[in-house]
Amino acid sequence: MQERECGESAAPLYLRVRDQLASQIEEGSLAPNTRLPSERILAEEYGTTRVTARLALAQLEREGRLFRSNRRGWFVSPPRLIYKPAHDYSFSDYVTAQGRAPETDTLGVTPMEVSPWLAAKTGLSVGDPIVLLRRRRLIDGRPVLVENIYLNPKRLPNIETYDFNRSLWKLLREKYDVELRQKRIEMYPTALVDPQASDIGVTVGTAGLYVTRCSRDADGCFVELDEEFWLHDALSIQVDVD
Amino acid sequence: MQERECGESAAPLYLRVRDQLASQIEEGSLAPNTRLPSERILAEEYGTTRVTARLALAQLEREGRLFRSNRRGWFVSPPRLIYKPAHDYSFSDYVTAQGRAPETDTLGVTPMEVSPWLAAKTGLSVGDPIVLLRRRRLIDGRPVLVENIYLNPKRLPNIETYDFNRSLWKLLREKYDVELRQKRIEMYPTALVDPQASDIGVTVGTAGLYVTRCSRDADGCFVELDEEFWLHDALSIQVDVD
DNA sequence: TCGCTCAACTGGTATAGACCAGCTTGACGA
DNA sequence: TCGTCAAGCTGGTCTATACCAGTTGAGCGA
Incomplete structure (x- = not known):
């Protein structure tokens, strides 16, 4: 500018x-x-x-x-990826569409219980079952984000048995017939600390962008909560409204 | 988290x-x-x-x-201000609603011509008249952002004669009967450099968030383009979709 | 050919100083 | 009482150096 x-x-x-x-x-x-x-x-x-x-x-x-x-x-730094968190595109699709090469690693799938923090975000009750999926995503071989995805096993039974290296969004649509509605997105710039920093392979303190999305289906039922930790130089957020 | x-x-x-x-x-x-x-x-x-x-x-x-x-x-640092760039709230209103004290300084109002960069963003033609309004905004006495607002004088005649220390949004609605539709928002984290850094009173290189919004009225006519340079720790962005 | 070791390189962390520029504060004088 | 000014503070910039830890690549040996 x-x-x-x-x-x-x-x-x-x-x-x-x-x-x-x-x-x-x-x-x-x-x-x-x-x-x-x-x-x-x-x-x-x-x-x-x-x-x-x-x-x-x-x-x-x-x-x-x-x-x-x-x-x-x-x-x-390569050009920033244009990222539209309001849309349901799969990561692979929009990275490819911008002429870049996407990759995804699954870091772990862990069944656990809803914490007070998670309860406040999702509307579930403390102690309810939840599945945590941790993934790392790369563009042209460079890790650019890690994400924690909390999946609602009530709405998505046996979700932990699928392969998460492909598009989660396509999985939800094809296997569970989920159509996401209501989505609340929050984000703010901050520094990456461990464990995210070492998962991405950068020094503690590298500038990042924290993005969280809470998605519900057409009935208002909680489907998934997504926490993304991006490298600050890797993306440009774009949102269209009205 | x-x-x-x-x-x-x-x-x-x-x-x-x-x-x-x-x-x-x-x-x-x-x-x-x-x-x-x-x-x-x-x-x-x-x-x-x-x-x-x-x-x-x-x-x-x-x-x-x-x-x-x-x-x-x-x-x-005080808590982050919750900021919903998709909404038409006035800065003063939502800062006040969060129990903080807002202030606004007008740094300058300059009639100028549309540059190639501006033309691409707005759809106007290079050389068309445009009015640049520069403001600084403070929360509890601390400057947290400066903004460049490009106003379309075709849609907003004599806009440069008004007082800009009050809400621009209210001004548009009351004096020009503007109802904003279509809005394209883009943002990315970056470092603040001069002149924004010295306008805010921070060292060159302080982490910031760049936010730009392009607004049109119900007829699709370009109304204003807003560039905001925020201190990175001052805000948390929130967007609801669907 | 393949795998391993190791030396040479990279950035990461840390010490111990130095001087400068802008802000704050208090003493002083009008 | 009020404004002025200087001293003493603050962070901002900079030099010179040292050792550590992870990466890389060349060369050796099986």
């Missing part, structure tokens, strides 16, 4: 380094998913120390232009 | 400092808007250096639990 106007040498050194890297990204000499030179080399190139180079890199990371892969290096 | 399980001394020092501060915030001994001891004093208390203390503080800032006021110190 708007670009910083300042190019003065009055700006702090780390922001001048940021500006030079940013313009290389914009002009395309650093393509998406390209790995940058190491912090030590960058520091030397710009005649400064690693601490200052890291400030510049961290600034670009906060802006969503760079990401890091644990102890492997810094990379140029 | 989920809390870190680790309390082992194996964790990095800056995360152990983070944990101690975080539990003080949770148990309430550090109330919202309380100022923390200075970085130098915290470093001494925890037997470490300022750099490490700053790592812990920055981590809590990323999580949305602390915020800083330029060269004044670190403060405990």
